[in-house]
Amino acid sequence: xxxxxxxxxxxxxxxxxxxxxxxxxxxxxxxxxxxxxxxxxxxxxxxxxxxxxxxxxxxxxxxxxxxxxxxxxxxxxxxxxxxxxxxxxxxxxxxxxxxxxxxxxxxxxxxxxxxxxxxxxxxxxxxxxxxxxxxxxxxx
Numbered sequence: 001x002x003x004x005x006x007x008x009x010x011x012x013x014x015x016x017x018x019x020x021x022x023x024x025x026x027x028x029x030x031x032x033x034x035x036x037x038x039x040x041x042x043x044x045x046x047x048x049x050x051x052x053x054x055x056x057x058x059x060x061x062x063x064x065x066x067x068x069x070x071x072x073x074x075x076x077x078x079x080x081x082x083x084x085x086x087x088x089x090x091x092x093x094x095x096x097x098x099x100x101x102x103x104x105x106x107x108x109x110x111x112x113x114x115x116x117x118x119x120x121x122x123x124x125x126x127x128x129x130x131x132x133x134x135x136x137x138x139x140x
Contacts, residue, residue, distance in 0.1 A: 004115055005064075005071045005108050013058050015051045017044055025114045032120035034088040043118075053085035054100065071108045076101055077122075081131055088124065093131050100130040 004023050011020035021040050024030075030037040030046060037043045050057060057079030065072045078101045084092040102122050109117040128135070 004110055004113055005073065008108075008115060008118075009059060009061065009073065012047065015055075015057075017048060017051075020044070020047055023115050024118070025111060025116050028115055028117060030118040030120070033122065033124050034086065049086060053083045053095075054079035054081050055083070056080050059104070069110050071110065073106045073108070075104055075106075077104050078102075085131065087128065087131075087133065093133055096132045098130060098132060100127065102127050102130070 008020060008023040011017075011023065021044050024040060024043055026040060028039065028043060030043050035046060037046045057077055059075045059077050061073055061075045063072075063074045078099070080099050081093070081096045083095050085095075086092055103126070105121040107119040107121070108115050125135075
């Protein structure tokens with residue numbers, strides 16, 4: 001189980017889409033604050049979008065916890081935002097050329113040696129602030 005998670009992390013850092021998708025079951029689901037992807041095509045589309053928008057993105061793993069068929073990985077994603085990036089609500093953020101460093105937690109459920117589900121957690125405010133996204137103003 002840890003082997004498939006190590007492989008997906010390696011493929012994410014090397015931006016190897018084929019190797020990445022081989023780590024997921026055909027019916028895998030991936031859920032995060034800004035999206036939900038189901039199956040190889042949608043999961044591939046998500047990874048490809050992130051790698052295009054932040055082409056030097058790299059995850060540094062800080063901690064792993066394994067229990068049964070679940071693996072939790074806590075880490076930091078670092079990279080430079082150089083192309084349009086889709087955020088929650090369907091809005092594209094134009095390239096800011098800013099460096100981002102986002103704390104993340106990824107939770108994987110494995111089944112038969114592949115990833116059946118991948119849940120992503122991160123602080124959207126932290127990301128949006130680093131991208132330079134203007135925050136909504138509150139009424140006074």
